[in-house]
Amino acid sequence: MGATRVVVIGGGIAGVSVAHHLLQLDPDLDVLLLEMEATLAHHATGRSAALLLENLGTGSIRALTSASLDYLRNTPDGLIDAPLLSHRPVLHVGTVRQDEAIDRMLAEGIESATTPTVEIDVDEAMRLFPPFRRDRVHRAIVEPDSADIDVGGLHQSFVRGLRRAGGRIATSGRVDAATQDGHGWRLDTTEGSVGADVVVNCAGAWGDVVAATAGVAPVGLQPFRRTAFMVDGPGLDTTGWAFAGDIDHLWYLRDDGPQMFCSLAEENPSEPCDPRPRELDVALAIDRLNEATTLGIRPVNSAWVGLRTFAPDRSMVIGSEPDHPTFVWCVGQGGTGIQTSPGAGLLAAQLVVGVAPPQHSQTLTWLTLGPTGSGPAEDRDDDNC
Ligand SMILES: Cc1cc2nc3c(=O)[nH]c(=O)nc-3n(C[C@H](O)[C@H](O)[C@H](O)COP(=O)(O)OP(=O)(O)OC[C@H]3O[C@@H](n4cnc5c(N)ncnc54)[C@H](O)[C@@H]3O)c2cc1C
Incomplete structure (x- = not known):
């Protein structure tokens, strides 16, 4: 056995x-x-x-x-060499036309949260993410206890x-x-x-x-594409900057060492595959990010797409x-x-x-222990669907 x-x-x-x-x-x-x-x-x-x-x-x-x-x-x-979490507030912002979405997320965050979502004023939002264009931030809410995960x-x-x-x-x-x-x-x-x-x-x-x-x-199951890319950072001290995103999921970004990690935050259906980024999606994200911030994003250092897979x-x-x-x-x-x-x-x-059945006999007819990866891949855009 x-x-x-x-x-x-x-x-x-x-x-x-x-x-x-x-x-x-x-x-x-x-x-x-x-x-x-x-x-x-x-x-x-x-x-x-x-x-x-x-x-x-x-x-x-x-x-x-x-x-x-x-x-x-x-x-x-x-099991780890360094803590897995580093504190980073997550900020959702909206323009004058996005009041309803702000109210909805605020209500959901207050109702069910162990760490309540709170509304903050525009000055505080600008302090948490200085590159915002002030006239584009009508309202802002923050999840104060969120974190980056290693x-x-x-x-x-x-x-x-x-x-x-x-x-x-x-x-x-x-x-x-x-x-x-x-x-x-x-x-x-x-x-x-x-x-x-x-x-x-x-x-x-x-x-x-x-x-x-x-x-x-x-x-x-339905996989959905989401595009992400890295651009040069603003060359400023970004300590304490929030993760910033549009309340209707039109874009998000955060600093990542000397670079900025950016996304179109889209949800487009896909087959299961190793997807490749589309130039138009990256360009659309850059347009939206430059409308919302003063970062003046242009060249892209690397880009990739991941699949987020949901049940109905x-x-x-x-x-x-x-x-x-x-x-x-x-x-x-x-x-x-x-x-x-x-x-x-x-x-x-x-x-x-x-x-699991207790103590069941099985014969192993094949097992090759191949090389294993040491961690997540970085930029992958080699294969297409
Ligand atoms: C842009 C983006 C941003 C995201 N941000 C966040 C975030 O901030 N926080 C968060 O919690 N999550 C986030 N997610 C979601 C998160 O990445 C996924 O939910 C999670 O990685 C899914 O893990 P998984 O192991 O189910 O899938 P995968 O990582 O895709 O692993 C499935 C594995 O199964 C293997 N496989 C498939 N078929 C076979 C087969 N027949 N035989 C052997 N192996 C097979 C595949 O090769 C693959 O390695 C994000 C995703 C994307 C794309």
């Missing part, structure tokens, strides 16, 4: 968190993570805005964010945790098919065949594709498939998959431990 084998599909933030938490809950599990790319975190995880915003998303997303705070603030010893450090903390507990990671191993095999599964991958007692689907934008290969009905109700899908209890979903991370990753990973792991 071998240990119960759990195969986690996907090496983004969701997959490594689930794998880490599985081994925390049950060190006797045989946990194997399969990632189709040559490096981990190549897709959405390596392309985020790296923010913690407690008042974002549906009620269940907010609950998962709350459940993640302890890990983010007090990460277990030995996404590479967070991802690596889960990788360290799972490796120290005996978990294994295999890169360049795409799962192409999953067939039920007795109580468990036989996975056909690009490198050969793997047996599993339980499969956890953490395939991000490809979540429904992976399900289809297992004969499991899709949950209706914009909450995450975490749990066993009713007709196939050993097929477990952890998908639909949308725009909050980084900040919710400790809580979502723990929840999925608890559900897996609940369905």
